[in-house]
Amino acid sequence: MKSTDADSDIAALIEVAGLHKRFGSVTAVDGISFNVRRGELFGFLGPNGAGKTTTITMLVGLARPDAGRITIAGLDCSVDPKAAQHLIGVVPDESNLYSELSGFDNLCFCAALYGMPKKERCSRAAELLKLFGLQEAADRKFGGYSKGMKRKLTIAAGIIHKPQILFLDEPTTGIDISSARHIRQMIARLHTNGTTIFLTTHYLEEAERLCERIAFIVKGRIVREDSVANLLATLDDHQLLRISAAQMPENLAELLGNSFPDLSFQMIDNNQLQVSSLELIGVGPLVRFIEEQGALVSEARRIMPSLEDVFVKVAGIGLTDMGRDKEKAGGDR
Amino acid sequence: MKAWIAFWNIMLKDLWAYYLKPPNISWGIIFPIAWTSMFFIKSGSGLGSIPGLLPGVIALSVLFGTTSMLSVTVTFEKKNRSFERLLLAPIPLGLLMLAKTGGSIMFGVFNAIMPILLALFLADLRDVDWLIALFSIFLIAVVSTFLGLFIAVSVSEVFEAQTFSNFFRFPMIFLCGLFFPVESLPLLLKPFAYLLPLTYGVDLLRGAIERKNSLPLWLDLIAICISGMLLFYASLRNIHHKWIA
Numbered sequence: 001m002k003s004t005d006a007d008s009d010i011a012a013l014i015e016v017a018g019l020h021k022r023f024g025s026v027t028a029v030d031g032i033s034f035n036v037r038r039g040e041l042f043g044f045l046g047p048n049g050a051g052k053t054t055t056i057t058m059l060v061g062l063a064r065p066d067a068g069r070i071t072i073a074g075l076d077c078s079v080d081p082k083a084a085q086h087l088i089g090v091v092p093d094e095s096n097l098y099s100e101l102s103g104f105d106n107l108c109f110c111a112a113l114y115g116m117p118k119k120e121r122c123s124r125a126a127e128l129l130k131l132f133g134l135q136e137a138a139d140r141k142f143g144g145y146s147k148g149m150k151r152k153l154t155i156a157a158g159i160i161h162k163p164q165i166l167f168l169d170e171p172t173t174g175i176d177i178s179s180a181r182h183i184r185q186m187i188a189r190l191h192t193n194g195t196t197i198f199l200t201t202h203y204l205e206e207a208e209r210l211c212e213r214i215a216f217i218v219k220g221r222i223v224r225e226d227s228v229a230n231l232l233a234t235l236d237d238h239q240l241l242r243i244s245a246a247q248m249p250e251n252l253a254e255l256l257g258n259s260f261p262d263l264s265f266q267m268i269d270n271n272q273l274q275v276s277s278l279e280l281i282g283v284g285p286l287v288r289f290i291e292e293q294g295a296l297v298s299e300a301r302r303i304m305p306s307l308e309d310v311f312v313k314v315a316g317i318g319l320t321d322m323g324r325d326k327e328k329a330g331g332d333r
Numbered sequence: 334m335k336a337w338i339a340f341w342n343i344m345l346k347d348l349w350a351y352y353l354k355p356p357n358i359s360w361g362i363i364f365p366i367a368w369t370s371m372f373f374i375k376s377g378s379g380l381g382s383i384p385g386l387l388p389g390v391i392a393l394s395v396l397f398g399t400t401s402m403l404s405v406t407v408t409f410e411k412k413n414r415s416f417e418r419l420l421l422a423p424i425p426l427g428l429l430m431l432a433k434t435g436g437s438i439m440f441g442v443f444n445a446i447m448p449i450l451l452a453l454f455l456a457d458l459r460d461v462d463w464l465i466a467l468f469s470i471f472l473i474a475v476v477s478t479f480l481g482l483f484i485a486v487s488v489s490e491v492f493e494a495q496t497f498s499n500f501f502r503f504p505m506i507f508l509c510g511l512f513f514p515v516e517s518l519p520l521l522l523k524p525f526a527y528l529l530p531l532t533y534g535v536d537l538l539r540g541a542i543e544r545k546n547s548l549p550l551w552l553d554l555i556a557i558c559i560s561g562m563l564l565f566y567a568s569l570r571n572i573h574h575k576w577i578a
Contacts, residue, residue, distance in 0.1 A: 060421060061420075061421070061577070062417060062421065062577060063578060064577060064578060081577060082423065082426075085421055085422065085423040086423035088421075090421050092414065092417065094414060096413065096414040096415045096417060096418060097415065097418070098346070098350060098415055099413075100350045101346070101350060109342060109346050110418065112338055112339055112341075112342035112343075113339045113342070113343070113419070113421075113422035113424070114335070114339070114422065114423065115334065115335020115338045115339055115423075116338070117338065157418075
C-alpha cells in the first residue's frame with residue numbers, strides 16, 4: 001500500500017511525448033518529451049526563441065501540436081485542448097489583463113471566468129491583493145500600474161482559482177529588482193503549498209534558486225533534463241575562474257586558447273572572461289598574458305560552478321544568447 | 334452553472350468596459366439621429382414619409398452600431414492578448430463567443446431606440462406591430478453582431494476590421510432595399526441582395542411597421558436565422574483554425 005502512495009506522489013501530472021510544432025518552414029518545437037511530477041517546480045530553460053513559449057501555449061490549450069501527445073492529470077489535451085483548463089492557471093510572458101478595469105475588478109473578472117460565486121471571488125481578490133502588496137492600488141485602473149505591479153496582478157489573476165498547476169512564462173522579465181524578488185518569494189510559497197509549477201525563464205540564477213528539476217531547450221529540442229543537484233554535479237570536478245578586466249581585445253579567448261591549450265576560455269561580456277579546467281588554474285601567468293594584450297585586469301576570482309556553466313556546457317552556446325539584454329533590464333538581482 | 338457565471342460576467346464586463354462608455358452612448362444617440370434626419374430631409378415628403386423610412390434607418394443604425402463596436406473590441410482584445418484569458422477559461426468556445434457578442438447585441442437594440450423615439454414623436458405609429466418589430470430589431474442586432482464577429486476573427490489589426498466592415502456594410506446599404514426596393518433592382522444584382530441578411534431584416538421591419546413586406550414573414554425569419562447561424566459557425570471555425578492553431 002505504501003509503495004502505491006509513493007508512486008502516486010511521484011506520478012507525472014504533466015506528460016509530454018514527441019511534441020512537434022512548426023510555423024511555416026520554421027520548426028519551433030522539435031519532438032520534445034518530458035514529465036512534470038505532482039507538486040514539483042519544474043524549470044523550462046532556454047535562450048530567446050528556443051521554443052519555451054510555444055511549448056507553454058500548446059500545454060495550456062492555446063495552440064495545437066502538429067504531432068505528439070500532451071496529458072495533464074490523465075486528460076488527453078492533444079485531442080481536446082480545453083480538457084484540463086479547469087486545473088491550470090496561466091501567467092503569460094506579457095501582462096494581459098484589462099487596462100480599463102481596476103486591479104480588484106480584474107481579479108474578480110478572472111475568478112468569474114472559472115465560475116466562482118460573487119462573494120467568494122470578492123474575498124479571494126481582496127486576499128490576493130493583500131498578499132501581493134497591491135491593496136493600496138486595488139481601485140486604480142490596471143492601465144496605470146507600473147510594470148512590476150502589472151506583473152504581480154497578472155500572477156494573482158493566474159492563481160485566483162487556486163489551480164493545481166501553474167504555468168509561469170518569464171515571470172520576472174523586465175521588472176524592477178524588488179518586484180522580481182517579491183515574485184520569486186511568491187512562487188516559492190506557492191510551491192511550498194503544493195502547487196505544481198511549470199516555469200520558463202532565461203534567468204538561470206532564478207531557476208537555480210527556485211526549481212527542483214530543469215529541462216534545457218535549445219532550438220526546439222531538449223538538450224538536457226535533470227534535477228538541479230545532478231546538473232550541478234556534472235561540473236563538480238571543474239575549476240572555474242572569472243577574470244574581470246577593461247579593454248580586453250575581442251579575440252582574447254582565442255589568443256589565450258592558443259597559449260594555454262589545457263584551459264578553456266569563454267568571454268562572458270566585454271569585461272569578463274571565464275576560464276575553466278579540470279586541473280587547478282594558475283592565476284599569475286594568465287593575468288600577465290592578458291595584461292600583455294593591453295587589458296587592465298581588476299579582479300580574478302575562483303567561482304563555484306552554476307547552472308549557467310552547466311547550460312553553456314550542455315547547450316554549447318554562450319550566455320549572451322540567453323537574452324542578457326533583457327536580464328539587465330529586469331532580472332538584476 | 335459555473336459556465337453561466339462566466340457567461341454573465343463576460344457580457345457585463347464588455348458592457349461596462351466598452352458599450353456603456355460615454356462616447357459609445359453618444360454614438361448610439363447621435364448616429365441614429367443623423368440617419369433619421371438625413372433621410373427625412375432628403376425625402377422631402379413630409380411627416381407621412383417617416384414610417385416608410387423607419388425600417389431602413391433602424392436597420393442601418395443597428396448594423397453600423399454592432400459591426401463597428403464588436404469587430405473593433407474583439408480585434409483590440411486579440412491584439413493586446415487579453416482575449417487569450419477568455420480562451421483559457423474552462424467554458425465551451427460557443428458559449429464564450431455568445432457571451433462576447435451579448436453586449437454588442439444589446440448595444441444594437443439600444444441603437445434602434447433613438448429612431449423609434451423620434452418617429453413616435455413625429456409620426457403616427459399606431460398601426461405598428463410592436464411585437465414583430467422588436468423581435469425583428471433583435472434578430473437584426475444578432476445577425477449584424479455575428480457579422481461583426483466574423484469580420485473580427487478574419488483580420489488581425491483594428492484598422493483592418495474597420496476596412497473589412499465597410500466592405501460588407503456599404504453594399505448592404507444599397508442592396509438591402511433601403512434606397513430601392515429589392516424587386517426593382519437590376520436582375521444581376523437581385524441575387525446579391527437576397528444573399529444579404531439585412532435584406533430580410535429590413536423586409537421584416539417593413540412588414541411590422543408598414544405592413545408592406547415583399548417576402549413572407551416565415552421566409553424572412555428563416556433567412557435571417559440561417560444567416561446568423563452561418564456567420565456564427567464560420568466565426569467559431571475561424572477561431573479554432575486561426576487563434577488556437
